[in-house]
Amino acid sequence: MISILVDVSGFAAALLFILGMKRMxxxxxxVHGIWLTGIGMVAAVVASFGYLSAIPVEARPHTLTNVAxxxxxxxxxxxxxxxxxxxxxxTAMPQMVALYNGMGGGxxxxxxxxxxxxxxxxxxxxxxxxxxxxxxxxxxxxxxLSGSIVAWAKLDGRLERTFRFRGQxxxxxxxxxxxxxxxxxxxxxPSQLSLxxxxxxxxxxxxxxxxxxxxxxxxxxxxxxxxxxxxxxxLEGYALSNPALMVAGMMVGxxxxxxxxxxxxxxxxxxxxxLFSRFGDPVAGSTAGVAGHMKSxxxxxxxxxxRYATTVIVVPGYGLAVAQAQAKLYELVKLLQTAGVAVRFAxxxxxxxxPGHMNVLLAEAxxxxxxxxxxxxxxxxxxxxxxxxxIGANDVVNPAARTDKASPxxxxxxxxxxxxRQVYVVKRGQGKGYAGVENLLFYQDNCAMVYGDALAVLNxxxxxxxxxxx
Amino acid sequence: xxDALDMGWLVAVYLFMLAAFTGYEVISRVPSILxxxxxxxxxxxxxxxxxxxxxALFHATTLAMQVVGFLGVALGAxxxxxxxxxTERMLAMFKPSAGRKEP
Numbered sequence: 001m002i003s004i005l006v007d008v009s010g011f012a013a014a015l016l017f018i019l020g021m022k023r024m025x026x027x028x029x030x031v032h033g034i035w036l037t038g039i040g041m042v043a044a045v046v047a048s049f050g051y052l053s054a055i056p057v058e059a060r061p062h063t064l065t066n067v068a069x070x071x072x073x074x075x076x077x078x079x080x081x082x083x084x085x086x087x088x089x090x091t092a093m094p095q096m097v098a099l100y101n102g103m104g105g106g107x108x109x110x111x112x113x114x115x116x117x118x119x120x121x122x123x124x125x126x127x128x129x130x131x132x133x134x135x136x137x138x139x140x141x142x143x144x145l146s147g148s149i150v151a152w153a154k155l156d157g158r159l160e161r162t163f164r165f166r167g168q169x170x171x172x173x174x175x176x177x178x179x180x181x182x183x184x185x186x187x188x189x190p191s192q193l194s195l196x197x198x199x200x201x202x203x204x205x206x207x208x209x210x211x212x213x214x215x216x217x218x219x220x221x222x223x224x225x226x227x228x229x230x231x232x233x234x235l236e237g238y239a240l241s242n243p244a245l246m247v248a249g250m251m252v253g254x255x256x257x258x259x260x261x262x263x264x265x266x267x268x269x270x271x272x273x274x275l276f277s278r279f280g281d282p283v284a285g286s287t288a289g290v291a292g293h294m295k296s297x298x299x300x301x302x303x304x305x306x307r308y309a310t311t312v313i314v315v316p317g318y319g320l321a322v323a324q325a326q327a328k329l330y331e332l333v334k335l336l337q338t339a340g341v342a343v344r345f346a347x348x349x350x351x352x353x354x355p356g357h358m359n360v361l362l363a364e365a366x367x368x369x370x371x372x373x374x375x376x377x378x379x380x381x382x383x384x385x386x387x388x389x390x391i392g393a394n395d396v397v398n399p400a401a402r403t404d405k406a407s408p409x410x411x412x413x414x415x416x417x418x419x420x421r422q423v424y425v426v427k428r429g430q431g432k433g434y435a436g437v438e439n440l441l442f443y444q445d446n447c448a449m450v451y452g453d454a455l456a457v458l459n460x461x462x463x464x465x466x467x468x469x470x
Numbered sequence: 471x472x473d474a475l476d477m478g479w480l481v482a483v484y485l486f487m488l489a490a491f492t493g494y495e496v497i498s499r500v501p502s503i504l505x506x507x508x509x510x511x512x513x514x515x516x517x518x519x520x521x522x523x524x525x526a527l528f529h530a531t532t533l534a535m536q537v538v539g540f541l542g543v544a545l546g547a548x549x550x551x552x553x554x555x556x557t558e559r560m561l562a563m564f565k566p567s568a569g570r571k572e573p
Contacts, residue, residue, distance in 0.1 A: 110542025
């Protein structure tokens with residue numbers, strides 16, 4: 001009877017996950033989607049205490065301890081994560097997602113470890129396929145755990161360096177073979193020693209895979225490890241004969257893979273290129289073709305030009321979020337709207353630290369999502385726009401991506417901000433962008449630089465327009 | 471590994487295939503403004519691993535298994551709880567312009 005309840009709630013959870021994810025696919029229903037999946041999760045966790053009705057004889061004397069341990073672990077892990085998740089700043093959410101994802105991978109690896117340890121006790125009648133699947137899940141989960149922790153440290157600014165050396169791919173390849181060898185050993189001779197070595201090598205592999213990848217590529221890596229964790233969970237679901245884990249894990253595995261490919265495509269790179277290339281090295285930049293010179297303009301003048309324009313497109317970048325200026329930007333936009341200017345936001349797919357991160361940052365400041373356009377939707381509108389204002393973005397508006405074949409960002413889809421009649425670029429100084437490439441836009445005749453901290457500049461602009469009205 | 475439900479590998483392969491298509495279909499129609507919340511949301515969904523970890527811990531017979539099982543439940547619970555909070559916070563911020571009705 002109880003086992004039927006467990007099975008039914010597992011099925012309900014899987015169904016709610018699919019429905020919830022479907023609803024998350026549209027901004028208007030997205031928040032209901034996460035509620036649905038949340039209900040599914042709670043139901044599944046509560047029902048899993050029903051396993052207690054069917055535990056084998058050997059485990060029965062430990063039931064009280066195990067239940068106490070389970071409740072403590074749920075309270076500690078869940079409580080800590082809930083508390084951290086409530087507090088984390090929106091700018092820091094990508095690394096928090098990385099951390100939570102790594103923990104999921106670690107949990108999958110732990111499930112595999114317990115399953116493999118159970119064999120140590122003697123029950124040897126398990127099929128080879130099941131063992132291989134369990135070990136594979138353990139390997140993938142461990143890579144996801146250690147790799148995600150490295151990704152978190154990089155995004156959080158705790159690990160600045162990228163470690164690269166000659167023959168790195170060969171070394172990583174050997175470590176992968178070593179891990180597979182250790183897995184075979186642990187399966188053939190299940191002892192605590194062989195298991196410990198297997199997991200140590202698997203964790204090492206995750207670290208080695210992630211350290212050479214630069215900070216700019218971390219979103220793609222996090223998304224990849226998200227897919228990894230999903231896959232590991234699905235494989236452990238098979239090991240436990242738990243269809244809810246299999247469905248949820250595989251769904252995340254495929255969705256995460258697709259998301260990873262979409263992100264890589266938005267940066268015009270292949271996944272292999274992200275994982276194995278040396279992108280992000282300081283490039284001896286091809287500054288050939290830089291003609292003209294940079295002009296600078298006062299924030300107040302720029303503000304008044306926008307005030308009397310008909311159409312304005314705002315191109316925000318991560319620099320805006322770093323300066324914590326989203327709310328001030330929206331204040332400026334509202335002033336312009338009151339003055340009758342049509343204002344839109346143009347978001348590059350990789351603006352921010354993850355695709356869509358910029359949308360979240362703007363949403364936090366209260367910007368309605370229907371003012372915000374994706375690159376494909378708005379790129380043709382720049383030609384007929386009076387003013388494009390670029391704030392804290394650089395590489396995503398660099399026309400070199402269209403023209404300069406020698407440039408490392410050549411071929412990357414960009415926002416056509418350079419085609420607006422007047423372009424203003426709000427920027428701290430004359431430095432280069434994340435990719436370390438000279439920006440040809442800054443030298444164009446229709447472009448003027450507004451130097452200064454984004455928040456200070458926007459403040460001055462708001463001030464200028466208010467005084468004008470008064 | 472010793473549960474009542476004995477699933478043939480063929481059934482498992484079918485299940486994996488259908489689930490993979492479901493995930494693919496749901497994501498492929500998503501506007502890019504939702505990519506970050508969706509990554510976070512799918513991150514929450516694989517927090518279901520906590521159920522597997524509970525299963526493993528309840529079946530633990532040795533100290534080592536209890537320690538690893540405890541870690542698994544704690545990590546899985548953190549994945550689920552953290553994933554939920556972060557996703558919900560992100561999604562709750564998406565609002566349309568005033569005056570427009572939500573569809």
